[in-house]
Amino acid sequence: MARSPAKADFFEASRKAVADHELHRKLQSASDRHLDHVDETRAEFPPFESERDTARRIKEESIAHLDELLIELRRRLEENGCSVFFAADAEQARNYIVGVAKKNGLKRAVKGKSMTTEEIGLNRALIEAGLEVTETDLGEYIVQLRGEPPSHIITPAIHLSKEDVGALFAEKLQMPYTAEPEELTAEARKRLRSAFLGADLGITGANFAIAETGTLVVVENEGNGRMSCTLPDTYVAVVGIEKVIPKLADLSHFLEILARTATGQKLTTYTNFINGPRRAGELDGPREVHVVVLDGGRSAMLADPVMREALYCIRCGACLNVCPVYRRVGGHAYGSTYPGPIGSIVSPNLFGSAAGHLPFASTLCGACRDICPVRIDIPRMLLHIRWKESEDETRAIPWPRGAARARSGVVRFARLARHPRVARMLGRIAGAFLRPFARDGFLRRMPPPFNNWTAVRDFPVPRPRVRRDTAQEADSSGRVP
Amino acid sequence: MDEVALFPTCLAEEFFPEARDAVLVVLERLRLRVRVVRRAFCCGQPAFNEGFRAPARDLARRLVKSCEPGMPLVVPSGSCTSMIKVFYPELFADDPEMLARVQALRPWVFEFSQFLVDVLKVKYVGARFERTVAYHPSCHLLRELKIREQPRTLLSAVNGIRLVELGDRDECCGFGGLFSVKFPHISGAMLGDKLARIRASGANTVVANDCGCLMQIRGGLHRAGDAIETRHIAEVLAAR
Amino acid sequence: MAEFHKLIARLKTALESPAPSEPHAASSNSAASMPIAPSAQRVELVSGFAREFEAVRGSFLGVLSPEEAAARIASLAREVGARLVAVGEGVTLDAAVFTHALQEGGCAVERFGKLDDGERPAALERLARCDIGIAEAHYAIASTGTFAVVGAPARPNSLTLLPPISVIVVHVERLVLDLAQALGALGPDLVSAHRLSLITGPSRTADIEKRIVLGVHGPKTLYGAIIWPRNG
Known part of the structure; x- marks a missing residue:
């Protein structure tokens, strides 16, 4: 039930997004503000680089012992009184959670922000089972009111302006129009507070699962995650298998880098530790805690020595904000729960070849790797996926005509370039042929397959010359040309 | 060291001949003899980046065989330099013979500005550019x-x-x-x-x-x- | 649990492929040092905490004796016109000092004890109606301005979540330098047995155009004080 994008979706969707200048402005300003904060907090914290290395090492170690850690996590969670369910795929996860809701006769669910529940399409399943589902993270609440998925894994409503939100609240919540974030937030607080107090099911994801203590850690700023795991009588956490870390002492290394990169804070406002149902006589916490541990394609990534690195991701979202492609097309164009650079890697693994174009939609500029708190080599993984796609005929994904031409063109060029003399001669011929059509050395329009170049910029006519025009005609070795 | 090899790159050869010429001028002013690599045309990056490793390997093999470890290879492009230095080892991961040649060549490959500053220790080349x-x-x-x-x-x-x-x-x-x-x-x-x-x-x-x-x-x-x-x-x- | 065993089998198979990078030594186990700072370092920790706490939009009430803190809280309650104040059981302090000061100032005080499941909804409703919640933290972290609050029946965690104004105090001896020290001090046993929240400032959001708005779900105002008893 994960939204699987249609075949050539990304091309169409990204074209529309690029034409939307207002979207572009909103993405740029929000992303820049985020990156400024990140720069600041990082600069103020000298141990940042060594914490990155430590966190990376712990992830490497944890993922390399994932089987043992999950056995320990399950044991500890169960000792703490949790029910633990391992779901091989999205459908199993959904069915289990719907089953819990039915068994307990649950009616009203409140959710903290969780990309994993987006990934498994949980909301629709619960609504179809007759539950009322309220997203309670402000950004998620906004996109839910609009009937859209989040466009960013940290800032779900990054594609909307305060005026957009004002108009939305005026329409859907029948409040007088205002574009003041303070007033809009106050209205959401009022509505969601009563949702929290009336809910019988709370759902969140988790940022970390500590095997040693059987504890889930949920990191957030608003307090809605805390409410979701504190107030309703039944609580469900949906956790990817890669979230497990060995020890409590490991956690600080992740917390020291997560918020600094995700939001530019030193720590988020709330770091919630959940380890089981409320104990006898306690006011806080659910009566039942269900932990759904999701594979959903992750074990396949684990089996691939290059793709395994994607499981180190701590979902900070910084690679989205720094990505020149994401910043132009926004999250929805990707047609996947996980947009941006890290999304282009995990989406084809989680959602199959429908997301096959995404790994190609990158200039391999490397900005994502530089900002990644656990130093995931995203460009290398994109290349790795491209090899698999391009070299395996059975996986061939359909390309729009222009792109298909470019792809076959590059192979033809490579064959030609094996013969440098022929290649140079063809360059001279092409230059001579094109020169009459050029204006001061540039062509404004070209036929396919070069029309995609001239669609946005002029094309310089080739000007190969074997000898230099300068006084020093031959190079000093005399051997050349 | 008084002789260096120059791989001009296909884009410079076809579209930016004055860039290639300028590299020669600068290197010669620094009293280096420059041997221009003519037996290879392209490093193979376009095909490689698109996921077609086999044609990229053909080009890479050609370039590697046109160069000798022991003589610095200057490349006026960060992209082509990283193709050789960073990605060739990956490209030939399953080909021990080529991999050995690539590994021997790698330390001798330099991007143009890197070569001037880090190898020749040059900062000032006597240029004047009033823009x-x-x-x-x-x-x-x-x-x-x-x-x-x-x-x-x-x-x-x-x-x-x-x-x-x-x-x-x-x-x-x-x-x-x-x-x-x-x-x-x-x-x-x-x-x-x-x-x-x-x-x-x-x-x-x-x-x-x-x-x-x-x-x-x-x-x-x-x-x-x-x-x-x-x-x-x-x-x-x-x-x- | 057939699915679990299948998963573990899948993972074992997956892990047989070569790892992407060199295996590293076992994960760190550093932060187990005793966090209690000698008096000489306390002043530094206190000023660090105050600075960071204010930076995350907390309101720092100062370094106070229990009696001063009680008086300060009572006058705060008066200023905001609070009628109902929830007070949790202390960790190192006797919360009665706060209760008395508040009651003398005319506030009704809500305390907590063991509850039956049947009493829970009403108790939550009452807590949600409280104007102020007062709690003592187990630890506070100087480098981030964070309180580590540990729940118990007489000290529910939602005390620092539901009321719109939250007051958290911490004993000066429980001020630690950083997160690693705090987690080390709390330790695995306490973390697996209690509900723990790290609280760094009032509830906030930046979901609308990255503008920071306070009090989206949790408290809009967070007061913090460090308790340094006169004889301490």
């Missing part, structure tokens, strides 16, 4: 090879130059090889923002170390009818 210059760091140069300061060191020593900053967090210009023609709308949007930054910087010349970026930016400026010029860094260093 206002915005330097655009190409992505592979910056993030694969980590060459950040070398070009700036060389440029700031040029007489008469005025350097200005683009202030866009060294963002990609949108070229990305085949990306530019497969996703022209996204590439164009990135280019548009880069041009806006260039104009806002007050520069009348954009300098980069990669002909790919120069082709993208030059094509965009020409389309817009803009008088701002583009130069390979070697052209600036060769200017008197």
Whole structure:
């Protein structure tokens, strides 16, 4: 039930997004503000680089012992009184959670922000089972009111302006129009507070699962995650298998880098530790805690020595904000729960070849790797996926005509370039042929397959010359040309 | 060391002959004998990046066999240099014989500005260039090879130059090889923002170390009818 | 649990492929040092905490004796016109000092004890109606301005979540330098047995155009005080 994008979706969707200048402005300003904060907090914290290395090492170690850690996590969670369910795929996860809701006769669910529940399409399943589902993270609440998925894994409503939100609240919540974030937030607080107090099911994801203590850690700023795991009588956490870390002492290394990169804070406002149902006589916490541990394609990534690195991701979202492609097309164009650079890697693994174009939609500029708190080599993984796609005929994904031409063109060029003399001669011929059509050395329009170049910029006519025009005609070795 | 090899790269050969010439001029002024690699034309990166490793291997094999470890190989492109230094080992991971040759060659491969500053220890090359210059760091140069300061060191020593900053967090210009023609709308949007930054910087010349970026930016400026010029860094260093 | 065993089998198979990078030594186990700072370092920790706490938009009430803190809280309650104040059981302090001061100032005080499941909804409703919640933290972290609050029946965690104004105090001896020290001090046993929240400032969001707005779900105002008893 994960939204699987249609075949050539990304091309169409990204074209529309690029034409939307207002979207572009909103993405740029929000992303820049985020990156400024990140720069600041990082600069103020000298141990940042060594914490990155430590966190990376712990992830490497944890993922390399994932089987043992999950056995320990399950044991500890169960000792703490949790029910633990391992779901091989999205459908199993959904069915289990719907089953819990039915068994307990649950009616009203409140959710903290969780990309994993987006990934498994949980909301629709619960609504179809007759539950009322309220997203309670402000950004998620906004996109839910609009009937859209989040466009960013940290800032779900990054594609909307305060005026957009004002108009939305005026329409859907029948409040007088205002574009003041303070007033809009106050209205959401009022509505969601009563949702929290009336809910019988709370759902969140988790940022970390500590095997040693059987504890889930949920990191957030608003307090809605805390409410979701504190107030309703039944609580469900949906956790990817890669979230497990060995020890409590490991956690600080992740917390020291997560918020600094995700939001530019030193720590988020709330770091919630959940380890089981409320104990006898306690006011806080659910009566039942269900932990759904999701594979959903992750074990396949684990089996691939290059793709395994994607499981180190701590979902900070910084690679989205720094990505020149994401910043132009926004999250929805990707047609996947996980947009941006890290999304282009995990989406084809989680959602199959429908997301096959995404790994190609990158200039391999490397900005994502530089900002990644656990130093995931995203460009290398994109290349790795491209090899698999391009070299395996059975996986061939359909390309729009222009792109298909470019792809076959590059192979033809490579064959030609094996013969440098022929290649140079063809360059001279092409230059001579094109020169009459050029204006001061540039062509404004070209036929396919070069029309995609001239669609946005002029094309310089080739000007190969074997000898230099300068006084020093031959190079000093005399051997050349 | 008095002899070096130069791999001009296909883009420079076809579209930026003055960049190739300028590299020769600068190296010769530094009293080096330059042997231009003519038996290879392209490093193979376009096919490699698109996922076609077999044709890329053919080209890579050709280039590696045209060069000898022991003689520095100067490449006036961050992208092609990183192809050789960073990606060739991956390309030949399953071919021990070629891998050994690549590993032997790697330490001898240098991007042009890196070669001047880090190997020759040169900062000042006697150049004079009286223009206002915005330097655009190409992505592979910056993030694969980590060459950040070398070009700036060389440029700031040029007489008469005025350097200005683009202030866009060294963002990609949108070229990305085949990306530019497969996703022209996204590439164009990135280019548009880069041009806006260039104009806002007050520069009348954009300098980069990669002909790919120069082709993208030059094509965009020409389309817009803009008088701002583009130069390979070697052209600036060769200017008197 | 057939699915679990299948998963573990899948993972074992997956892990047989070579790892992407060199295996590293076992994960760190550093932060187990005793966090209690000698008096000489306390002043530094206190000023660090105050600075960071204010930076995350907390309101720092100062370094106070229990009696001063009680008086300060009572006058705060008066200022905001609070009628109902929830007070949790202390960790190192006797919360009665706060209760008395508040009651003398005319506030009704809500305390907590063991509850039956049937009493829970009403108790939550009452807590949600409280104007102020007062809690003592187990630890506070100087480098981030964070309180580590540990729940118990007489000290529910939602005390620092539901009322719109939250007051958290911490004993000066429980001020630690950083997160690693705090987790080390709390320790695995306490973390697996209690509900723990790290609280760094009032509830906030930046979901609308990255503008920071306080009090989106949790408290809009967070007061913090460090308790340094006169004889301490």
